[in-house]
Amino acid sequence: MTDVAIVGASGYTARELVQLLLRHPGARIRVATSRQDDAPRLDAMHPSLAGRIDLACRPFDADLVAESARVAFLALPHGASMAVTPELRSRGVRVIDLSADYRLSDPKVYADWYDHPHTDPSGLDEAVYGLPELFREAIPPSGLIANPGCYTSTSILALAPLVSRDLIGRSGIIIDAKSGVSGAGRSPKLTTHYPECNESLSAYGVGRHRHTPEIEQVLGEVGRETGGGAPVEVIFTPHLVPMDRGILATVYAEPKGPVTEHDLMELYREFYKACPFVRVVGRLPSTKDSAYSNFCDLTVRVVRGRILVIACLDNLLKGAAGVAVQNFNLMTGHEETTALF
Ligand SMILES: NC(=O)C1=CN([C@@H]2O[C@H](COP(=O)(O)OP(=O)(O)OC[C@H]3O[C@@H](n4cnc5c(N)ncnc54)[C@H](OP(=O)(O)O)[C@@H]3O)[C@@H](O)[C@H]2O)C=CC1
């Protein structure tokens, strides 16, 4: 049994984490922290947890977390995670960080895209990018997991087989992605206010969304051995969709030579054959198929000589809390699918 802490307990990904961990046979939630100073109970913050857990939140205190837990899930905004991670790591707590703070290996790139400096560059050296489908071997011994972003996981899983086999040109790859509003978190913002986003579809972050360097970095690693190690360059355009949850990305890439849909589908099935949460499907996947699950569904088409990959997942599960539990399972020696099927 592993004692765990949830840091930033009032948010959406924290709620999903608690729901998953409550049905995990090898995890016990011992601490939940919040900045709210009236010690709110978890089920007061998240009424869906009523009757399922009896735990009051405490203000964050690294000593308290270290006394009670071996693993801490940080469900905090970027910036806030790297403020607490060094305190936890120096006390021997293993950290699974859901924010973007430890995903980019170069602190200069982080500062460019996040508009503030990285305050824990040595943590970047320790962190392992927690996408099990690509980095499964590195995850079990790690003390610091950089859980991937939701758009990022969708896009990387869609492109990794093509990049790793060097089947596509590496510049000008187009990722047209759409997310439900829970992707923006629970804290109110004008753009996610109901009358602003309901019955409306809008692009945002065009040419400057912070998931661009994350996608490029990871795909660059995947394709390091092939294509002469050339960098990967994507045009990533996110859109906000008036639905609660789910992400769908349609990816367009230029093949280097002749390809067929049949061969590409075979390639994807082979590439992900040991990955229980990637479903290579014949139909065109829709967000409803993967909602409330830890699956990423994807399919491949060839249209007018271009390769199209259509991928979707649940941003709060496979895009956040679900993959965090998948990483926890690998770190603690459980079946990868525990509490997730
Ligand atoms: N939503 C999604 O689909 C995804 C989210 N992520 C990432 O996961 C992390 C959590 O996301 P999500 O749960 O959606 O976010 P929320 O906004 O729903 O929750 C974050 C929680 O963190 C706490 N918090 C907010 N600001 C600060 C601060 N400055 N210092 C300390 N604590 C703070 C708050 O809890 P309290 O007030 O109780 O202290 C808040 O409820 C983020 O980094 C996000 O980018 C990753 C993938 C997908």
Ligand SMILES: CC(=O)N[C@@H](CCC(=O)OP(=O)(O)O)C(=O)O
């Ligand atoms: C709809 C929406 O606003 N989505 C968020 C992405 C959420 C996420 O996964 O990203 P991080 O973990 O990197 O924060 C955004 O575009 O910033």
